Amino acid sequence: MSDINIKITDREGVTHEIVAPTDMAMNMMEIVRSYELAPEGTIGVCGGMAMCASCQCYVLSDHELPEMGVDEDMMLAEAFYVEDNSRLGCQIPITPELEGLEIKLAPES
């Protein structure tokens, strides 16, 4: 089985325990969209190019995530509600190492 379990807290504060596939080249933003945890048009606006920050999320668990690329870093430098644990969901590929990951979606902006 190549699925992992993730906890995602949506913008209303509701936590969803969801199952995400690791073998479909999906990222966290796409997982959120596929489960419709945020309204269409408010997340993944740029499609996943790290150019809009609409998929910003806070990483709550202490998983080691892939290092931030320049695009993501620069986009977060201009995003709102940014915290030390902010990441762009579109830049987090779903991999087996993320089993048990907990994230919270940042407010819409």
Next chain:
Amino acid sequence: MIKTDILIIGAGPTGLFTVFEAGLLKLKCHLIDALPQAGGQCSEIYPKKPIYDIPAFPEVLAGDLVDNLMEQIKPFEPGFTLGERAETIEKLEDETFVVTTNKGTKHHAPIVAIAGGLGSFEPRKPPIPTITDFEDKGVEYMIREPEVYRDKKVVIAGGGDSALDWAIFLTDVASSVTLIHRRNEFRGALDSVEKVQDLKNNGKITLITPAEVTAIIGDGHVSGVTISEKDKEPYIVETDHFIPLFGLSPKLGPIADWGLEIEKNAIKVNNALDYQTNIPGIYAIGDVNTYPGKLKLILCGFHEATLMCQSAYKRIFPDKKYVMKYTTVGGVEGFDGSKKEAPKAVVKAIN
């Protein structure tokens, strides 16, 4: 009043290609877009990104795709109302429509095609308390009239091209320019970054990084902003204007109130037939529409535009018989008098 056959709302790839398909049917088009340039997201967000799924283009930059579309539709002389947002729609007794923009420009057409993508691009407003109270009272999210800043103190926030470019430009206009960014690094064009570095060295720009504006001060008009730097007590910088430049984000906006059936932030259309909405005469094509199995792809927008134009033709000319003609056969006859057609075969006898 601007009059046309098909009024297209949104000048992205789908809207632009609609002009071509309509032109083949001898229908004229006019486009409205909130952005100051054509191309929609392709021009505004990712002009330098390659796209790989445009049929017959193994790779094309988004900006080049827009340039190509503009070239392709040139013979059909589309009109443009740019930098204005379509605000209201009114259906007249004869079943035609009048669309008015936020600046009061009126457009009249028998057909309205909404190709609005994810909506009109609005400036992103930083979450600073009371910021909306100071809008147009010293807080501006875009610079329309640079002379407003003549001999004034200006604080700009942001780290992209527009923040850098306007900071540079305003050094010749404003009495002082302060640029604030949350990082030491800027992601604008390299020569803009270097120019700002020069201006900073010469004392023309005050650079405060890494820092954030966290409050606005003033009585009826901006008189200062509170700046928070890491490991420092927040402090106030006096200023007449605060200009946050954090890019644009799309919002469906007034179209949502036009009485159209909306689902998941998109307009429901009849995909079995012609991409018409619940209001006859109003179509929705490209990323702005939704139907079972919808994919937000440029190539799908092109297809939807093509079928929509056929339906629009039948609506405008209910009694005319029409058979689709291939461009290889009929060529392309522009409204500008130009004609493109396949060269005639050379016939030569063999003795």
